[in-house]
Amino acid sequence: MKITAALFLLLSLITVPVHCQDFDTELEKLATGLSQKITAKGKTKIAVWGFFTENGERTALGNYLTEDFSVYMTNHGDKFEVIDRNHLDILLKEHQSNAEGYIDENTAKELGKIIAVDVIITGTYTVLNSIVKVRAKALDSETASQFAANMGNLPLNENISSYLGIGLNGGNSTNRGFNSPLSSNETVNNPETVDDACKKSRTGDFCFANNSNQKVIVGIKYFADYDANRVTSMRSKYLILDAKETKCFYGMVSRPFKYYVVNWADFIDKEKLRGIEAYVVHTTYAKHLKDKGELKVETCKSKTYNIK
Template identity: 70%
Template sequence: MRLVLTLSTLLMLLFIPLNAQDFDTQLEKLAEGLSQKISAKGKTKIAVWGFFTENGERTALGNYLTEDFSVYMTNFGDKFEVVDRNHLDVLLKEHQLNAEGYIDESTAKELGKIVAVDVIITGTYTVLNSIVKVRAKALDSETASQFAANMGSLPLNENIASYLGVSVNGGNSTNRGFNTSLNSNETINNPKTVDDDCEKFSTGDFCFSNTMGEKVIIKIVHYPDATYKYRKKQKVMTLAAGESKCFYTLPGRPFLYYLATWKNFTNPDKMKGAESFLSNGGFAKYLKDKGELRVETCKSKTYTIK
């Protein structure tokens, strides 16, 4: 009996960390598969452009995927020379090339000349209920044509769900104060006050609580039509120090958020006071934070600004 219990306990201990690493394990396998296809073509010099949403947005999760994918490609290709996105950003700014979203044909060819690479890796991802679907593509830098690709489904674990601000297995997700569910006794956007038709129209609420000692401005963006990235809907709000406000009756789907201090936003040498600049990649360095949030049907969430 003791032996059985000991083995059971050992199996449980082994299962937990393996399950927690599932997301990274599958991402590593995806990179390994693509590296084999690139090696088969005899190409060795690689630039990792990055992973983006289907709408071409560069996000926190996209950066996470890009950084890890770059490491995996380096590890799997003994003969690979891999240039990561951080180094690319410096080169792109020096040559005044477009650094945001999908890479186009002209940028791909120009990048191939500047960095002297054979292959440019890029991709997209989609966050679903229990997985993150990732598509990785290898482009020939001379022709910008796709010559290899790989696709994988990465299971959401609690760490990644926390990073996204979503819940897995019915649990609450927290990450530096991101998207913490409000308790029923709180007066700010009480979950019981969500719209009566929230189930019918798949809507929920989202709040921002400013615990900083200065005024902030927030912009949220979503795309009603995933096939047309330029048709977007957005909302903007300002919060004084210590103030909390909510966006009500939002569609239950992922949103992008951009947050800047009022001082940076109104400084003409920085954000220039225009709401559109909050989501402009060139002004990202002046943002206090940006990333993704998910509105859940008939639920209320809050993001604590610290």
């Protein structure tokens, strides 16, 4: 009997931390906590507008968070009705409205009237080294005020990292720079021989593996140096990748940066990007992009983003 009890206790100690570190479990906790706050306010009709980057961009990860968050809200909200984003888009089209991106408090009231709901749920997320930081907010559609919020850290696991196309330390790519270009006879630098200078400068490498069958150009907007006490200027860099080719940006500061990918054929098209590199990272030409988003450099390490 004592052995059984001890074994049960041991299994509990082992499984609880794993459970707590699960991406989907933490997202469900976030939804549950917010649903309880909404229920306490007596709200009966909820619209899950969606999750976006801090700059209001709608991405594949944002759609993933939105879909699952909507399901969790439905499962844990016994006293209210949940309208998901797909249905919202249909309602907006019927009213000839095309609201996109992050909904702030000023537009929540007008949106609430169109779709006839009590609460609009929206939020932002940030992809960091090992977590996705998610912030969820509940806006009252009548007063346009934020009356409830919840925030959580969702640990990146193998499945989510794969979904994002991110591989740590090179992932499935043999090109791992570790702050210096590979010499002609190298395929992988030894992480143990990394120059300690990268720790002081807080720099790392980020590679892009073009797994598509088309030539692409990759543009990034990044911070030139690391300074926690002031805002540094943003700069741009570009890579041209043939199909199945991998190249890296070396010595980037450990901060989030934005990436933009466009097919080479569209890049040189005079009706599209006209072969001008600056247009790749310009919001005016976003409709021609193959992919875009935000990634983060990790100090003294190399990451690879897989272009599909």
